[in-house]
Amino acid sequence: MNIIAKWYYRLGAPNWFYPLTGKMLPWIAVIFLALLIPGLYMGLFTAPADYQQGDSFRIMYVHVPAAWMSMFIYFAMAVAAVVALVWRVRMAEIMIISSAPIGASFALIALITGSLWGKPMWGAWWVWDARLTSELILLFIYLGIFALYNAIENKQTAGRAMSILTLVGVVNLPIIHYSVVWWNTLHQAATVSKFDTPSIHIDMLIPLLLMAAAFQFLYLWILLLKMRANLLEQDLHCGWVKKIIWDRRKAHNGGN
Amino acid sequence: MSPVRKKRFYMVLLLLTGVSIATFLIIQAFSQNMMFFFSTTEVKQGKAPADRDFRLGGLVVNHSVQRESGSLKVHFELTDSQTPVKVEYSGILPDLFREGQGIIAKGRLNDQGVFVAKEVLAKHDENYMPPEVADSINKAQLASSEPVQP
Numbered sequence: 584m585n586i587i588a589k590w591y592y593r594l595g596a597p598n599w600f601y602p603l604t605g606k607m608l609p610w611i612a613v614i615f616l617a618l619l620i621p622g623l624y625m626g627l628f629t630a631p632a633d634y635q636q637g638d639s640f641r642i643m644y645v646h647v648p649a650a651w652m653s654m655f656i657y658f659a660m661a662v663a664a665v666v667a668l669v670w671r672v673r674m675a676e677i678m679i680i681s682s683a684p685i686g687a688s689f690a691l692i693a694l695i696t697g698s699l700w701g702k703p704m705w706g707a708w709w710v711w712d713a714r715l716t717s718e719l720i721l722l723f724i725y726l727g728i729f730a731l732y733n734a735i736e737n738k739q740t741a742g743r744a745m746s747i748l749t750l751v752g753v754v755n756l757p758i759i760h761y762s763v764v765w766w767n768t769l770h771q772a773a774t775v776s777k778f779d780t781p782s783i784h785i786d787m788l789i790p791l792l793l794m795a796a797a798f799q800f801l802y803l804w805i806l807l808l809k810m811r812a813n814l815l816e817q818d819l820h821c822g823w824v825k826k827i828i829w830d831r832r833k834a835h836n837g838g839n
Numbered sequence: 840m841s842p843v844r845k846k847r848f849y850m851v852l853l854l855l856t857g858v859s860i861a862t863f864l865i866i867q868a869f870s871q872n873m874m875f876f877f878s879t880t881e882v883k884q885g886k887a888p889a890d891r892d893f894r895l896g897g898l899v900v901n902h903s904v905q906r907e908s909g910s911l912k913v914h915f916e917l918t919d920s921q922t923p924v925k926v927e928y929s930g931i932l933p934d935l936f937r938e939g940q941g942i943i944a945k946g947r948l949n950d951q952g953v954f955v956a957k958e959v960l961a962k963h964d965e966n967y968m969p970p971e972v973a974d975s976i977n978k979a980q981l982a983s984s985e986p987v988q989p
Binding site: 632636665706711766 | 840844847848850851854855858859862866870874875876878896932933934935936943958959960961962963964965966967968969970971972973974
């Protein structure tokens with residue numbers, strides 16, 4: 584069996600996925616903290632103040648990574664949706680439904696921090712420009728995916744319906760990214776994610792990239808926690824869950 | 840890929856294509872409404888609506904800001920570097936309001952062609968740098984463009 588097929592079947596098998604991710608979780612949390620602490624410290628203390636916005640620009644160290652994550656998670660969900668629809672992999676559906684609330688949280692964080700940033704700089708908490716509106720729509724799509732899955736009793740049907748909705752919503756991603764190019768908006772154009780040198784000073788860029796990497800590991804951490812919880816809940820009466828409970832109980836009793 | 844999976848894959852592609860085309864058409868149809876503001880040239884050409892509020896965007900012309908003493912009333916000009924438009928506003932201006940800054944004002948034109956703003960928003964650009972770097976860039980630009988000016 585070639586290596587891709589091997590991993591494909593293994594990742595699809597909960598009795599293999601559950602203990603492996605259990606071992607990975609603490610390491611992911613450690614990497615997250617190792618990136619977050621220097622990122623926050625550099626962002627809040629060592630990065631120089633901006634020539635126009637002073638210290639207020641520092642909110643971008645939360646706002647920008649959260650906004651990036653809200654789009655990255657959706658993209659990852661869309662890839663999983665193709666896998667779920669074409670290959671009928673249940674694990675891909677579990678990944679989508681576990682990601683949706685995380686993506687929604689990041690979108691909400693981006694909207695709230697953006698609002699807090701907008702009031703002093705632009706002079707308004709909220710404006711209906713294309714960038715802000717399309718990000719708000721992304722939040723609603725996340726909530727819609729979550730609601731749809733939970734509204735359908737049969738999880739096979741629910742997974743398929745959710746995957747289709749996820750794919751329909753993917754058109755919003757290019758709209759969010761290019762909204763500041765296609766239309767006149769109050770939101771400024773891209774600073775880092777463009778085919779050009781980033782228009783940000785290197786001392787300000789490094790903490791931003793650290794925070795972006797930290798948020799990736801935060802997502803991975805919460806995603807694995809949620810996937811494990813969802814798997815346990817759905818497979819409550821399956822053999823592999825019973826075996827885990829049995830092993831735990833035995834270890835517990837043996838420890839006493 | 841097995842024939843069944845291939846068929847499902849084509850269905851996924853079909854779905855994505857269909858949704859993309861639909862979205863493209865919707866955006867085309869609404870593109871004018873999705874513009875957040877009109878430029879000063881568009882306003883002078885009469886493209887902006889006369890009977891309702893709209894937003895006007897442009898840079899604040901240098902040395903055009905005049906404050907009336909004893910009130911919050913401010914007069915300034917906005918330009919897209921071709922056509923300036925006079926603006927008046929009474930209220931608190933955002934932190935980033937300054938000469939040369941990009942501004943978006945909401946309101947409508949009066950009979951004299953002055954834009955009476957009800958709300959003024961500041962637009963900032965995508966560049967972030969420490970003040971010293973901004974200073975040295977400014978100096979370099981001044982040195983190369985106007986070598987004689989003091």
